[in-house]
Amino acid sequence: MSPLVRLARVIARAPRTVVVLAVLGTLGLYALATVGVTGEGLFQRVTTGPPLVTGSDSWEVYEARIRTQDPETGPRLAIYVTGVDVDDAVVAQETAEAVDEIAALPRVATVASPFGLGVGPAYVPDPDAAQVDPVAQMAALIDADRTGYLIDVTFESFGDDDPLETHLEIADLVAGHVDAMTAAHPDAVSRAFSNPLVFDDFTAQLEQDLITGEIVALPAALIVMVFVFGGFLAAATPLTGAVASIAGGLAVLYGFSYLLDLDQSAVNVVTVLGIGLSIDYGLLLVSRFREELHRAGTDPREARAEALERTLATAGRTVLFSGLIVAVSVGGMIFFSPEMMRGFGGAAIGVVTTAMIAALTIVPAVLYLLAPRIVGAGLLARVPGLRRIIRTTSNVDREHGAFSRLAGWVQRRPWLVVAATTALLLVLASPVLQLNLRSSDIEALPVGNERRDYIDAFTVGFPDLAEPAVTVHSLASPAELAPYLDAVADVEGVTAVLEPEVAGGETFVGVRLAAADSSGSEATAVVRDIRQVPTDVEVHVGGVAATQLDFTDAIREGALIAGTVVVIATFVLLFLMTGSLLVPLKTLLINSLSLLATLGVVTWIFGEGHLEATLGFTSTGGVETYVAVIIVAFGFGLAMDYEVFLLSRVKEYVDAGESNDAAVRKGLQRSGRIITSAATVIVLVFLGFALGDLLMIKEVGVGLAFAVLLDATVVRMLLVPATMTLLGDWNWWAPAPLRRLHRRLNLQH
Known part of the structure; x- marks a missing residue:
């Protein structure tokens, strides 16, 4: 008896206990991530800053700057006032008064402006400081066009107080005085800047983009799944795993924040990956469970235990292999030297693992409890305008249909399909030749x-x-x-x-x-x-x-190691799943070409500045370096996800004695609906996050949405069946010793 069958029996004996524990665990993990152990949650522990490579020249300079900062001073705050006449005596008088008011605020050391200098209660003279001409200092604070000026504020060290919160509170007070001063000047605009303010802006924008993505993605996913399963209960089941995965993923990120410096954008990027995978796995399990209940042809209450065992033995096995392969794909980032990338990789492994565990425990328990109510179509199938559509999209019984007909069409002209799809992918990939990698800072904000x-x-x-x-x-x-x-x-x-x-x-x-x-x-x-x-x-x-320069060089150096590890591990896992050497090789080649096409489209959009108005961004003239790595790593993982969905079903028919071509047709028919449905959902999820305003999140969202769309249509529906047809029985070839090893491992369906 396989471990997955034993797991199914454990769940069937106590499904309510599993669900209750899952709810309590989800709430606990969410609380851990948001509040933390000491009151400092995930969003307070993530960092932002330049993408440094430890030990590089640029890192040495950055560390030296931090090392030589005066420990007795806090972050500086600058206010740039524009749209005023700096030669106006009224402006000078009002600014001088504002400087005196700001200087009186607590924890302020000095205030400098073109119209006066202020000394605050925190000022401590430094006898070793170089003497500065106050007249020259004030004159330097007027801009080149003499239509604006700076107010420069320094503070004492905030010590053990919360530095960010303290700085933000005082910055608000300073801004209030400046706004009161400029209120009488209709053209005046004041803008504040400090490193803590930048950090706070990134944090707030990330939280807002995460909420926006979830608000858009989850309801859209539910609507798609209603049509896939014909009812709300069956459609909502995969979302139970997604909700648990979000909480678990955030908790995993919180844990990694103690081991690595996590970039702020890691929260959004790996969370959306967890949502997408959870829904993918949930769709696969729900569909297979309903199929097994239909096949039993008896009372769902009587058949549900056996159906759950069969579901986990087949679809659960697919989820397990997929989770391992995706974890390997995204985990390749831990082999890069920049800590930012290692943080992405480690956190992504945790999130993928969380999604896999949720899919193999929570979703089966919910399925077992809802079995009598998810077999047939729901209330929406009774609506005249939707009845026919839902009955078609939710049908799980047919081995012949639109997807098998598509496979048959491909099998009659495989060389033409291979040539046409390869040419299309190469055309889409061509902009990669002009790919310009860059690391944006403040320009990533909207x-x-x-x-x-x-x-x-x-x-x-x-x-x-x-x-x-x-x-x-x-x-x-x-x-x-x-x-x-x-x-x-x-x-x-x-x-x-x-x-x-x-x-x-x-x-x-x-x-x-x-x-x-x-x-x-x-x-x-x-x-x-x-x-x-x-x-x-x-x-x-x-x-x-x-x-x-250092970050890009480090990525290029690490790509060889990371790529080698991912390719070898993926090859081994695909061999263990299929018993073939040619299928893994073909899969790696096809997925690589698909990823190049995706990078080409991302370059065309974001690097060359196409669709700026449509997508709401301003091009920086390139693609974020770490975004390109994430698109390759996550895109490869998601492509392997759908490849496993298809191959596992085809191999199931081959093991049952079907010919290669028949197995491809039936496998595509059985898995095609799940692949296209899952792809539709995950594209909506990624596009939901692409609606955010941070440039790197938008690039990741659009890039991965296109990667999934391309893979689930051109690659999985056309190119893969065509190549499997051309290879015929050679698809399943392996040397005799490896075939015997595979049989001994008993990894057959």
Whole structure:
């Protein structure tokens, strides 16, 4: 007796207990994720920041910046006021008054503006600080067009208090004073910026996008499944696993946040994967359970125990193999050196495992309890306008129908289908040749966000104060660095080497580039050249351009290891499932081509800026580097998910003695409805999350939605049956020793 059959018997003996434990567990896991052990939930533990590679030059510079920050000061807050006349005496007077009011706020150290300087209650003189000309300092805070100015606020360290919450509270007070000051000027606009405000914006936007995605995706999924199963009860059953998977997935992410630095977007990305897989697995199990009840032809109450055993022995086996293969696919990311990618990979493994466990426990228990009420079509099948549609879409009895006819059509012209579908995939993949990988920061926030608008305006208004694309760091003194900096100034593409800045005994030097795009290929090429400049002292080259270069290089280096592990593990798992060597090889080749086509479409949309108005985004001129990795990893996993659905059913018929071609036709008929239904649902899920405003979430949503759509139609319905027809009985070939091994393992249906 297989372990899955034993599991089915355990569930059948105590289904209500399983459901009650699942409800309590779901509530507990959700509470753990949102509140945490110490009151700090998942959304407070995730991080945001540049995609750093530990040990790289850019990481060394970033760490040095943090290391040399004054521990007695808190994050700075800048307010950029535009749309005013800086030469107006009234503006000067009102700003000076506002500066005095802000300086009086608790925990404020200093306030600087073009019209006066304020000293707050937290100000502590630093005798070692360099003397600054106050007149020059104030003049530097007026923008280039003299239509705006900055108010710069510094704070004391917030110590053991919640730094984020404390900063946000004081920032609100500061903004209130500025808004009161500008109220009399109808054209005046004030924008606040600080690192904590950026973090808070990303967190709030992620939470909003997650809610938006769930509000859109889950009801849309329910509607599709009503048509698939002909009733609300059967349709709602897969959602029980999805809800549990969401809670479990968030709890898994919370746990991983103690092991790795989880990027904020990981919450949305892996949660949507868990929802999609849960619904996929639920659809497969519900469909097979109803099929087994129909086949029994007796009272569902009497047949449900045996039907559940048969369901878990077949569809449950498919879910188990699919879960393992998808976990391997997404888990390949743990072999990349950037901690961000390892966090994605580890969290994704946990979420996939959660979805698989929920599908093999909660869904079967609910099915057992609802068996008498989910066999036939529900109330909607009695509605005249829907009766015929639902009876067709919810039928689980036929071995011949639209999908078997499609397979027969393909089998009569397999070479034509292979040629046409391959040509289509290659055309779709062609934009990959122009793929530009980049790592966005503030521009990932939606247009209209205050922090993004601040940076856009600041870059124009204060070009000399904008963060340089490259930063050189060294423990050497400015004098010792001088020969090296002179050589850097001569590098093609360098426009200026700024005055060295010494902090904590370490030297930092900003380098400005001619490249307009600090994350583009032109800027990263200059970084490579700067790093080749000979020097007698140790230096590290960091900044935006260097971070982009190091992250992309690390992804390329890790791709070989990750890809090798995923390919070998997937090949082995597919062999264990099918007993064939050719089927896994063919599957890997086809899925690779499909993924290239998906990346090509994502490049065309987001890299080249097509469909900006339709999808509501502004192109950055490339695709997020880690998004491309996620699309490949998750897209490969989902493609394998549908491949397992199809192959397991075809192999079931082959093992029962059917010919290869007949098995393909019957297998496609039995699995085609589930594949297309599951794909429809998961496309809606991904598109629901694509309605969010964060650029990387939108890229992931659109990219994976297209990957699933392409795979479930062109690949799974046309290309796979055509290639299986051409191979014929060779599909199931393996050397005799491996065939004997497969039989000994008893992995047959």
